[in-house]
Amino acid sequence: xxxxxxxxxxxxxxxxxxxxxIRLPAVQRFNFSTLSVLHTLAxxxxxxxxxxxxxxxxxxxxxxxxxxxxxxxxxxxxxxxPRDGRAMLLSLTRQGREIVRSRHxxxxxxxxxxxxxxxxxxxxxxxxxxxVLTRITEIAATNDAEGNRRSADRADT
Amino acid sequence: xxxxxxxxxxxxxxxxxxxxxIRLPAVQRFNFSTLSVLHTLAxxxxxxxxxxxxxxxxxxxxxxxxxxxxxxxxxxxxxxxPRDGRAMLLSLTRQGREIVRSRHxxxxxxxxxxxxxxxxxxxxxxxxxxxVLTRITEIAATNDAEGNRRSADRADT
DNA sequence: CAAACTATATCAATCTTCGATGTAGTCGAC
DNA sequence: GTCGACTACATCGAAGATTGATATAGTTTG
Numbered sequence: 001x002x003x004x005x006x007x008x009x010x011x012x013x014x015x016x017x018x019x020x021x022i023r024l025p026a027v028q029r030f031n032f033s034t035l036s037v038l039h040t041l042a043x044x045x046x047x048x049x050x051x052x053x054x055x056x057x058x059x060x061x062x063x064x065x066x067x068x069x070x071x072x073x074x075x076x077x078x079x080x081x082p083r084d085g086r087a088m089l090l091s092l093t094r095q096g097r098e099i100v101r102s103r104h105x106x107x108x109x110x111x112x113x114x115x116x117x118x119x120x121x122x123x124x125x126x127x128x129x130x131x132v133l134t135r136i137t138e139i140a141a142t143n144d145a146e147g148n149r150r151s152a153d154r155a156d157t
Numbered sequence: 158x159x160x161x162x163x164x165x166x167x168x169x170x171x172x173x174x175x176x177x178x179i180r181l182p183a184v185q186r187f188n189f190s191t192l193s194v195l196h197t198l199a200x201x202x203x204x205x206x207x208x209x210x211x212x213x214x215x216x217x218x219x220x221x222x223x224x225x226x227x228x229x230x231x232x233x234x235x236x237x238x239p240r241d242g243r244a245m246l247l248s249l250t251r252q253g254r255e256i257v258r259s260r261h262x263x264x265x266x267x268x269x270x271x272x273x274x275x276x277x278x279x280x281x282x283x284x285x286x287x288x289v290l291t292r293i294t295e296i297a298a299t300n301d302a303e304g305n306r307r308s309a310d311r312a313d314t
Numbered sequence: 315c316a317a318a319c320t321a322t323a324t325c326a327a328t329c330t331t332c333g334a335t336g337t338a339g340t341c342g343a344c
Numbered sequence: 345g346t347c348g349a350c351t352a353c354a355t356c357g358a359a360g361a362t363t364g365a366t367a368t369a370g371t372t373t374g
Contacts, residue, residue: 004284005272005284006287007265007268007269007272008265010268010283010284010286010290011261011268012261013286013288014178014179014264015179016200016290016294017290017294018171018175019193019197019294020298021171022171022172022175022179023193025214031329031330032190032214033330033331036176036180039176040176043173048352049353057180057189058332059331059332060352060353060354061331061332061334061355061356062330062331062332064355065330065331065354066331069329085339086338086340086351086352086353087339087353088352088353104168104169107168107171107172108164108165108168110297111164111168112164113300114296114297115293117296118289118293118296122289123162124162125282125285125286125288125289126162126167126286126289127162127163127167128282128285129167129282129283129285129289130166130167131170131282132282132283132286133171133173134173135275136174136272136275137174139271139275140177140271143270188331205322206321207320207321215362216363216364217321217322218323218324218362218364218365219363221322221323221324222323222362225323238321241321241370242369242370243321243322243370243371244321244370245321
């Protein structure tokens with residue numbers, strides 16, 4: 001209580017930070033949607049189209065055609081789901097993973113250069129925040145999953 | 158020294174966190190580029206097209222037409238720069254600011270709900286990190302500005 | 315005041331995205 | 345087992361966004 005956590009300020013700080021950290025110039029010819037799809041597949045392993053759809057800000061036909069193009073370009077692999085004849089399992093090829101890794105590496109390098117200009121104290125704060133950010137992301141995922149269960153059940157008050 | 162700052166891990170944590178925090182479903186019909194332009198204008202006040210261009214991942218013609226549409230929709234104001242007859246000064250209208258504020262408010266609400274599920278200790282770490290994030294963003298801006306000066310000078314080794 | 319430069323606008327071609335709809339696979343009740 | 349309802353993904357045509365090339369107009373410098 002009263003720990004001085006100013007959400008307003010923190011949100012603004014994150015918004016501004018992502019502008020310089022996440023929106024790197026697209027070194028290759030990829031747009032936001034494409035990069036987001038690649039990142040999600042890199043992080044969450046093989047996914048069905050429908051599951052991938054949930055995290056992306058696209059409608060299904062757009063995602064289908066984006067994935068088709070990525071397959072043609074050799075970045076994504078598509079194979080039938082052995083458990084469900086309707087579904088496709090999507091994953092990255094080695095080449096696809098390489099793109100995600102390269103962007104990630106750019107970010108690490110950029111962050112490294114910035115962190116070098118901080119005080120020791122500031123660096124300590126950052127070190128702790130990685131863990132907290134991960135926790136928050138997990139909590140959000142859990143909340144979403146529960147939300148889905150509830151609305152599927154139609155059993156809540 | 159040896160403060161356990163793992164940049165690899167921190168970068169991944171930030172990447173994953175922004176997926177749930179920044180890429181909110183576009184409640185309105187705006188795409189990424191549009192939202193980014195609105196955010197930048199909200200934060201950095203009146204800007205010339207060329208200056209706005211620097212922070213956006215778009216080419217100049219695309220930005221011109223995007224801004225034209227935003228003006229038609231009443232979200233952006235365009236007026237001639239009194240200091241330079243070639244340039245236009247872009248800023249948000251009240252309505253444009255309202256959109257940015259609304260997305261920001263959504264984020265604050267979402268963060269608030271997540272933070273409520275953290276321990277006191279975790280909240281304390283977050284409280285400190287707002288300041289550090291802001292510092293990092295400032296440093297990055299300074300670095301960029303210096304980089305531009307240097308390459309304009311063509312005077313470095 | 316002419317040449318070189320800068321800021322923005324326009325154009326046609328290409329790529330993205332969308333809503334609507336189609337096809338094929340799955341599931342559960344009987 | 346087979347009928348009906350549902351789900352996963354694909355296809356299609358239209359609308360919108362983005363691009364490179366280029367045009368126009370204003371500015372600066374010698």
